[in-house]
Amino acid sequence: MVENRPFLAILSHLILILGVAMVALPVWITFVGASHEAERMLQTPIPMWPGDQFFVNLKQTFWGSGLTGTSIAPVWMMMFNSLLMALMIAFGKIAISLLSAFAIVYFKFPFRMGFFWMIFITLMLPVEVRILPTFEVVADLGMLNSYWGLTIPLIASATATFMFRQVFLTIPDEMLESARIDGAGPMRFFWDILIPLSRTNIAALFVILFIYGWNQYLWPLLITTDADMSTIVVSIKQMLEAAEQSPEWNIIMMIALLAMVPPIFVVIAMQKLFVQGLTETDK
Amino acid sequence: MAGIKLDTLTKSYGDTQVLHHIDAEIEDGEFVVIVGPSGCGKSTLLRMVAGLESVTSGNVHIGDKRVNDLEPADRDIAMVFQNYALYPHMSVRDNMAYGLKIRKLSKAEIDRRVNEAAEILEIGQYLDRKPRQLSGGQRQRVAMGRAIVRDPQVFLFDEPLSNLDAKLRVQMRLEIRKLQKRLGVTSIFVTHDQVEAMTLGDRLMVLNGGYVEQFGTPIELYERPASIFVAGFIGSPSMNFLSGAANAGQVTLSNGTTIATGSTASGEVLLGVRPEHLKPEENGPFKMTIEMLEHLGGVTLLHGVLDGTDTQIVASLNGITDHQVGDQVSFAAKQSHLHLFDAKSEKRIEE
Ligand SMILES: Nc1ncnc2c1ncn2[C@@H]1O[C@H](COP(=O)(O)OP(=O)(O)OP(=O)(O)O)[C@@H](O)[C@H]1O
Ligand SMILES: [Mg+2]
Numbered sequence: 001m002v003e004n005r006p007f008l009a010i011l012s013h014l015i016l017i018l019g020v021a022m023v024a025l026p027v028w029i030t031f032v033g034a035s036h037e038a039e040r041m042l043q044t045p046i047p048m049w050p051g052d053q054f055f056v057n058l059k060q061t062f063w064g065s066g067l068t069g070t071s072i073a074p075v076w077m078m079m080f081n082s083l084l085m086a087l088m089i090a091f092g093k094i095a096i097s098l099l100s101a102f103a104i105v106y107f108k109f110p111f112r113m114g115f116f117w118m119i120f121i122t123l124m125l126p127v128e129v130r131i132l133p134t135f136e137v138v139a140d141l142g143m144l145n146s147y148w149g150l151t152i153p154l155i156a157s158a159t160a161t162f163m164f165r166q167v168f169l170t171i172p173d174e175m176l177e178s179a180r181i182d183g184a185g186p187m188r189f190f191w192d193i194l195i196p197l198s199r200t201n202i203a204a205l206f207v208i209l210f211i212y213g214w215n216q217y218l219w220p221l222l223i224t225t226d227a228d229m230s231t232i233v234v235s236i237k238q239m240l241e242a243a244e245q246s247p248e249w250n251i252i253m254m255i256a257l258l259a260m261v262p263p264i265f266v267v268i269a270m271q272k273l274f275v276q277g278l279t280e281t282d283k
Numbered sequence: 284m285a286g287i288k289l290d291t292l293t294k295s296y297g298d299t300q301v302l303h304h305i306d307a308e309i310e311d312g313e314f315v316v317i318v319g320p321s322g323c324g325k326s327t328l329l330r331m332v333a334g335l336e337s338v339t340s341g342n343v344h345i346g347d348k349r350v351n352d353l354e355p356a357d358r359d360i361a362m363v364f365q366n367y368a369l370y371p372h373m374s375v376r377d378n379m380a381y382g383l384k385i386r387k388l389s390k391a392e393i394d395r396r397v398n399e400a401a402e403i404l405e406i407g408q409y410l411d412r413k414p415r416q417l418s419g420g421q422r423q424r425v426a427m428g429r430a431i432v433r434d435p436q437v438f439l440f441d442e443p444l445s446n447l448d449a450k451l452r453v454q455m456r457l458e459i460r461k462l463q464k465r466l467g468v469t470s471i472f473v474t475h476d477q478v479e480a481m482t483l484g485d486r487l488m489v490l491n492g493g494y495v496e497q498f499g500t501p502i503e504l505y506e507r508p509a510s511i512f513v514a515g516f517i518g519s520p521s522m523n524f525l526s527g528a529a530n531a532g533q534v535t536l537s538n539g540t541t542i543a544t545g546s547t548a549s550g551e552v553l554l555g556v557r558p559e560h561l562k563p564e565e566n567g568p569f570k571m572t573i574e575m576l577e578h579l580g581g582v583t584l585l586h587g588v589l590d591g592t593d594t595q596i597v598a599s600l601n602g603i604t605d606h607q608v609g610d611q612v613s614f615a616a617k618q619s620h621l622h623l624f625d626a627k628s629e630k631r632i633e634e
Pocket of ligand 2: 325327
C-alpha cells in the first residue's frame with residue numbers, strides 16, 4: 001500500500017484513533033477513578049478528569065488495609081502472590097518445554113514420535129477441562145493453598161514444547177556436529193548452544209506465559225481458600241462483590257490499576273526481544 | 284601425526300547400501316581428495332572418518348588406533364563444514380576457543396593457540412566480531428582457524444569452498460594447500476569439483492555410486508584412467524569416447540575408419556581421446572564437421588559430430604584459431620594418448 005491520497009490517510013488514521021480510544025477509554029476511567037475520593041466516585045456524572053487523590057489512594061491501597069470491611073490479604077501480598085505465580089509458571093513452562101523439545105529433537109529413543117504426539121494432545125486438555133481430577137490430585141498431594149499447588153498443574157505446556165521443537169529444527173545439524181567434534185556433551189550443547197540460540201524465542205514466550213500466569217483466574221480461585229494466598233486477579237472479582245456493601249470505587253480502581261502494572265512492565269521491558277523472537281527465522 | 288586406514292568399510296541406511304567395501308591407506312601428512320558426483324557417498328565416507336556417522340561394517344583406523352567406536356571429540360580430528368557451522372552467538376575468538384575450553388586447556392594456552400591461528404589466517408582484526416559480521420571468505424577462514432587451534436591429527440573438509448565465489452575459491456584453494464603443507468597434517472578433502480580435486484590432492488579417490496573407481500595421483504588419473512567414469516570425470520572438457528571394434532592392434536570405428544592402437548585387445552571397445560590431444564592433421568583419422576566454436580581466449584573448442592556417425596566430439600586447440608562453423612577438419616592423436624575401454628565392463632584395457 002503506497003497510495004498517497006490524503007482522504008485515505010485521514011480515514012485510516014481515524015480508524016486507528018477510534019481503535020486506540022476504544023482500548024484506552026476503560027483504562028483512562030480506571031485511572032481517573034483511582035485518583036478521586038471515595039465520595040466523589042458516588043456522585044453523577046462520574047469524573048472524566050483525574051483528581052488529586054492518586055497518591056493518597058495508592059498509599060492506602062498498597063500499604064494500608066485496602067478495602068474496609070473485607071477479609072482479603074493486603075494488596076502488596078496479593079501482588080506478590082500473583083507475581084510469584086506468574087514467574088513460576090513462566091519459568092517452569094519454559095524450562096520443561098525446552099527440555100522436552102530437546103529430548104524430542106536431539107535424542108533417538110523408542111516411541112519418540114509417540115511421546116511428541118502425547119504432549120501435543122494435551123493442547124486439548126487445558127486446566128479448565130481437567131479441573132476436577134487435577135484438583136483431586138493436588139488436594140491429595142496436600143498442595144492446596146500453596147505456591148506449588150498454584151503453579152505445577154499449569155506448568156506442562158504443549159504449545160511451548162511445539163514452538164521450541166520448531167526452533168530447534170531450524171538450527172542446522174552441523175551445529176550439533178561441530179559441537180560434538182568440539183567435545184561438548186548433550187547438556188553442554190544444550191546450555192552453550194541451544195539456549196543462546198533460542199534466546200529471543202525464550203523471551204517472546206516468557207512475555208506470553210507471564211501474562212498467561214498473571215491472568216489465571218479459575219484455578220487459583222479453586223485451590224486457594226486462604227486469604228493470604230489469594231492472587232490479585234481473583235481478588236478483584238471478590239472486591240466487586242464487596243463493593244455492594246461499601247462501594248469504595250477509588251480503591252477498587254487503584255487495585256485494578258496495580259494489577260495491570262506488572263504485565264505492562266514485562267511487555268515494555270521485553271518488547272524488542274519479543275518482536276525478534278516472533279519474527280526472525282534465521283539462525 | 285598419523286595416517287588413516289580404511290578397511291573394507293561399508294555403510295548402509297536400512298536396506299540401501301551407499302558405500303561398498305572402501306579400502307584405502309592414507310599416509311601421514313598426505314592430502315587426499317575424495318571426488319565424485321552428487322550423492323555418490325563422499326560426505327558419508329568423510330563423516331564416518333569423523334565419527335559423525337556410524338560404521339556398518341569394516342574398520343577405520345587413525346594412527347594405529349581403531350576408532351570405530353570413538354566419539355568425534357576423541358578421534359583427534361577437526362572438521363570444516365560446507366556452511367562453516369560457526370556458532371552464531373559467539374565471537375570469532377570464542378568460536379575458536381570453545382573446543383579448547385571444553386578440553387580444559389589453560390587460559391594462557393588457549394590465547395596462545397587462538398592468536399597463533401589468527402595470525403596464520405590473517406583474521407586477527409576480526410577476533411571480537413560475530414560470524415554474521417564477516418564475509419563468506421572470512422567465515423571460511425574462521426572455520427579453518429577453529430580446526431587449526433585444535434592441533435589435530437587429521438583435518439576433514441566437506442566442500443568448504445563451494446559457498447565462495449569463483450575467484451575467492453581459487454585463492455582459498457591455494458591457501459588451504461599451502462597451509463596443509465606447512466602444518467603437515469593428514470587431510471581428507473571432499474569436493475565434486477574436479478579442478479579443485481586435481482590442484483589440491485596428493486592423491487584423489489574417485490567415488491561413483493558408493494564404489495571407489497580409482498585411487499591415485501592426479502597425473503595417474505589423467506594419464507591412465509581406470510574406467511570410463513574416471514576418464515570422463517577428470518579433465519575438462521571431458522574425454523571423447525568413440526565406439527568401435529578392436530582387433531589385432533587396431534580399432535575400427537563405426538564409420539569404418541581404422542586407428543592403430545598397439546593394443547592386443549579384441550571385441551567391442553570404446554576408444555577414448557582427450558580434446559586437448561586431438562591435433563589438426565590433414566588425412567588424420569578423426570574427421571569432423573564443426574557445428575559450434577567456443578573461444579575461451581587461451582584455447583578454442585571445436586564441437587562437432589564425427590563424420591559418418593552421430594558421436595559428438597570436442598577438440599581443444601591452443602590459441603584463437605580461424606576455423607568457421609561448417610568447416611571439415613581432420614585430427615590425429617598420438618598412440619600414447621589413446622585410451623581403450625571395454626564396452627561392457629567400462630574398465631580400462633591395459634596394453
Ligand atoms: N540419513 C540418510 N538416510 C538414508 N540415506 C542417506 C542418508 N544420508 C545420505 N543418504 C544417501 O547416501 C548417499 C550418499 O550421500 P552423501 O551425502 O554422502 O553424498 P555426497 O557424495 O556427499 O553428495 P553431495 O556432493 O551432494 O554432497 C545419497 O544417495 C543419499 O541419498
Ligand atoms: Mg556431501
